[in-house]
Amino acid sequence: xxxxxxxxxxxxxxxxxxxxxxxxxxxxxxxxxxxxxxxxxxxxxxxxxxxxxxxxxxxxxxxxxxxxxxxxxxxxxxxxxxxxxxxxxxxxxxxxxxxxxxxxxxxxxxxxxxxxxxxxxxxxxxxxxxxxxxxxxxxxxxxxxxxxxxxxxxxxxxxxxxxxxxxxxxxxxxxxxxxxxxxxxxxxxxxxxxxxxxxxxxxxxxxxxxxxxxxxxxxxxxxxxxxxxxxxxxxxxxxxxxxxxxxxxxxxxxxxxxxxxxxxxxxxxxxxxxxxxxxxxxxxxxxxxxxxxxxxxxxxxxxxxxxxxxxxxxxxxxxxxxxxxxxxxxxxxxxxxxxxxxxxxxxxx
Numbered sequence: 001x002x003x004x005x006x007x008x009x010x011x012x013x014x015x016x017x018x019x020x021x022x023x024x025x026x027x028x029x030x031x032x033x034x035x036x037x038x039x040x041x042x043x044x045x046x047x048x049x050x051x052x053x054x055x056x057x058x059x060x061x062x063x064x065x066x067x068x069x070x071x072x073x074x075x076x077x078x079x080x081x082x083x084x085x086x087x088x089x090x091x092x093x094x095x096x097x098x099x100x101x102x103x104x105x106x107x108x109x110x111x112x113x114x115x116x117x118x119x120x121x122x123x124x125x126x127x128x129x130x131x132x133x134x135x136x137x138x139x140x141x142x143x144x145x146x147x148x149x150x151x152x153x154x155x156x157x158x159x160x161x162x163x164x165x166x167x168x169x170x171x172x173x174x175x176x177x178x179x180x181x182x183x184x185x186x187x188x189x190x191x192x193x194x195x196x197x198x199x200x201x202x203x204x205x206x207x208x209x210x211x212x213x214x215x216x217x218x219x220x221x222x223x224x225x226x227x228x229x230x231x232x233x234x235x236x237x238x239x240x241x242x243x244x245x246x247x248x249x250x251x252x253x254x255x256x257x258x259x260x261x262x263x264x265x266x267x268x269x270x271x272x273x274x275x276x277x278x279x280x281x282x283x284x285x286x287x288x289x290x291x292x293x294x295x296x297x298x299x300x301x302x303x304x305x306x307x308x309x310x311x312x313x314x315x316x317x318x319x320x321x322x323x324x325x326x327x328x329x330x331x332x333x334x335x336x337x338x339x340x341x342x343x344x345x346x347x348x349x
Contacts, residue, residue, distance in 0.1 A: 006105070017048050017061050026063040032128040034278070035107045035118025036061055039186040042106055045216055054214045059106055065278035071313075071346035074115040076274040083316040084186060087125045087133040087233020089318075091317055095145035095176075098133060100164060102127050102151040110282045112274035112311070117151055130164075138171050145176040154183035158194040164203035178207040180239065185210065185217045188225035196232045208235045210225045210265055213240050213247050215255040223263045230264045235266035240306065242289050243282045250295040257296070257304035263285060270306035275313055275346065286310075286321060286333065293321075312337050313347045 010027045019027050038059045082091040102122040116122045129137040129267045137143055142193035146168060168174055183190050199206050208229055230236055238260045246251055257267045273283040293308040309318045316337040326335045333345040
């Protein structure tokens with residue numbers, strides 16, 4: 001049975017055929033800690049006859065999420081260490097994250113912000129907090145790009161988005177506005193004329209970074225939603241996470257990257273999974289990831305090649321996973337950040 005509205009509770013997971021009644025108690029324990037939401041579009045994609053369905057694995061809670069390993073942490077990429085005011089993350093000199101909202105249309109089981117998002121997460125910025133965030137951006141002339149993330153910024157109404165964009169239009173040194181979102185895939189019907197107008201309301205150059213991890217997510221409806229954005233002059237790039245049991249084989253990765261390019265979405269980042277709590281069952285080793293990404297070279301067009309990256313735990317930024325950025329010795333790694341400083345991975349303690 002396919003959902004006609006979002007699935008948000010363990011009972012609804014059972015009613016929709018996504019969880020066996022005998023497994024309800026274990027799923028309830030997960031849902032007490034981490035938010036659950038599966039959009040109708042994603043529920044409709046799940047093959048209920050396949051216990052290893054890659055779409056289900058992304059969104060249906062699993063008792064394995066309660067297994068927290070020693071190296072995992074609530075804030076794995078160090079957002080809070082670089083948050084000068086509520087709602088802003090200023091990790092790199094020329095860009096900031098603006099986290100206006102902390103809810104999503106779906107909740108990925110591997111989310112690196114899983115302790116911050118959802119109905120019990122950090123919530124939507126208050127008007128006062130939003131004022132402080134905009135004052136910070138206006139006062140820092142080095143900020144060239146503002147990245148709206150969260151949460152998913154496209155869950156905001158066109159009116160709310162327009163208000164944010166119009167305020168950004170008054171900050172002359174901000175030239176680029178980027179939106180990180182799953183909405184074109186998981187709720188493609190939301191991408192309408194009003195929302196597109198809101199995304200462009202700042203008058204700045206607008207980018208949309210689309211998060212998808214499996215080629216089946218790029219449905220006809222999703223591709224049509226992306227076409228509406230691109231035809232309106234919004235540049236699209238992709239973000240994906242390399243995930244065990246979802247896209248950890250060369251054929252699936254190649255199909256995903258080709259699907260992006262066919263949809264006029266330029267492959268951008270392929271993330272090594274972050275050390276979020278309860279996500280060890282999704283993580284591959286760096287050696288496995290390197291081998292998969294190396295296998296894409298020569299196999300698919302250069303247009304389809306993503307950059308494989310690691311967010312260094314503790315807030316030290318992103319590093320390309322290559323021979324210059326990461327070294328192995330005795331089963332441990334040393335990772336160089338964008339400033340040239342070195343950090344152990346996994347971190348100790």
